[in-house]
Amino acid sequence: KNEVEQSPQNLTAQEGEFITINCSYSVGISALHWLQQHPGGGIVSLFMLSSGKKKHGRLIATINIQEKHSSLHITASHPRDSAVYICAVTPNTGTASKLTFGTGTRLQVTL
């Protein structure tokens, strides 16, 4: 079992829909990251969370440390949001900053 699990693996939405991507992890962490990767592109860091909730534009990320769960929400989705969204954690053991990644959620937003 992976230490970081994401769901769904694939997601298709129509423009304007509210989208939720979930992440569960099984290790103690010092931070959780949401990342975005476009096809053929590098990775962009969206959020780093250790508690609570963060918002940036149409993106909202929440984390529940007790339940070891995080969600990424996209409001009023747009085709340009189409990308792979990756959840990653910084475990609080081992190499201080090393990230452990989920396998990603592939999002396709259609007109």
Added chain:
Amino acid sequence: GAGVSQSPRYKVAKRGQDVALRCDPISGHVSLFWYQQALGQGPEFLTYFQNEAQLDKSGLPSDRFFAERPEGSVSTLKIQRTQQEDSAVYLCASSLGVGAYGYTFGSGTRLTVV
């Protein structure tokens, strides 16, 4: 520079050839990571530098893989005698400090071994 720069962007190598991949992190970033991302998979950790010190190389898949960061800035990942299973995107990331800091990723080097 403004971001993490990786070169080359694409590399095609014949099986058995040696390759060198370069990462130029954000100036002043202490931590530097290399990750390997196979097609359709999430990135997997390869190695970690804190300044010039390689503190963790537990993810390097074999002794054909070698990384260095001699002056604590630019890093090079070298793969000797490349094999087809080495085909992947190699991502470099840097971070200002040690611990739960944000990361900046490079665009990656896509290595194809034929």
